[in-house]
Amino acid sequence: MTKNNRVLFLCTGNYYRSRYAEEIFNHRVGRERLGWQAFSRAVAEKLSPENVGPISLHTLEALQARGIAPGGATRNPVLCTLDDFAQAELVVALKDAEHRPMIAQRFAGVAHRVQYWDVDDIEDLDPKTALGKIDELVGLLIASLQIHDR
Template sequence: MSKTNRVLFLCTGNYYRSRYAEEIFNHRVGLEGLGWHAFSRAVAEQLPPQNVGPISPYTLEALQAQGIAPGGATRHPVLCTVDDFAAAALVVALKDAEHRPMIAHRFAGVAHRVEYWDVDDIEYLDAPTALGKIDELVRRLIGSLQIRDR
């Protein structure tokens, strides 16, 4: 798959928000028959030790409630590299205030490519509200891609 149709979702630990965005995006573009695919990564310098297992139970629960079998449920979180930026046409970080400093520090040369959303992590916003925001933002993103690809 070429860079021209890949979206990279970023969050701190690649465990909860970015994984949900990746899974919900891939499910929806599959239903729409769009030629896009998402992948996700962590922008932290190290994976947070408090994240147990491959993916957040909140993410799994929300996907299962929508009848979505997550394709990456067994994949453990992955740290972002510059190559990940190179492999993506679009890069979205899930929380501006949280992720912009990390991205500026670790990826200064490509930081200008990132679009920032405003979805708080679990300690600041309950999972149903946060994941609902991601649902809406992913819907909007897919809508903009449909217009762009016409």
């Protein structure tokens, strides 16, 4: 997979929002044979010990409800590195106010490449609403990629 067809989704812990975005994106582009692939990472400096298991149960349940078998359900969260930015054509952080400062601090040299969405974490927005927002935003992103690829 070349840089030109990879999307990097970022959230704080790579456990809930970014993992859902990655799985939904990969499912949809696979179904539509678009030739893009997503991966996801955490922008926090270290992973949270509060996260139980490799991926959020809210993420797994929402994927199951949509009939999607997650390809990365057994993968543990991964911290973002500069190399991850180098491997992505597009970089999307799930919450502007939360992630912009982290990205500016940890990845100042590539921070300008990040697009920001506005999806709150679980303590500020219920999972059904948050993951529904991600569904919608991933759909818009895929539509823009289809236009761009023509």
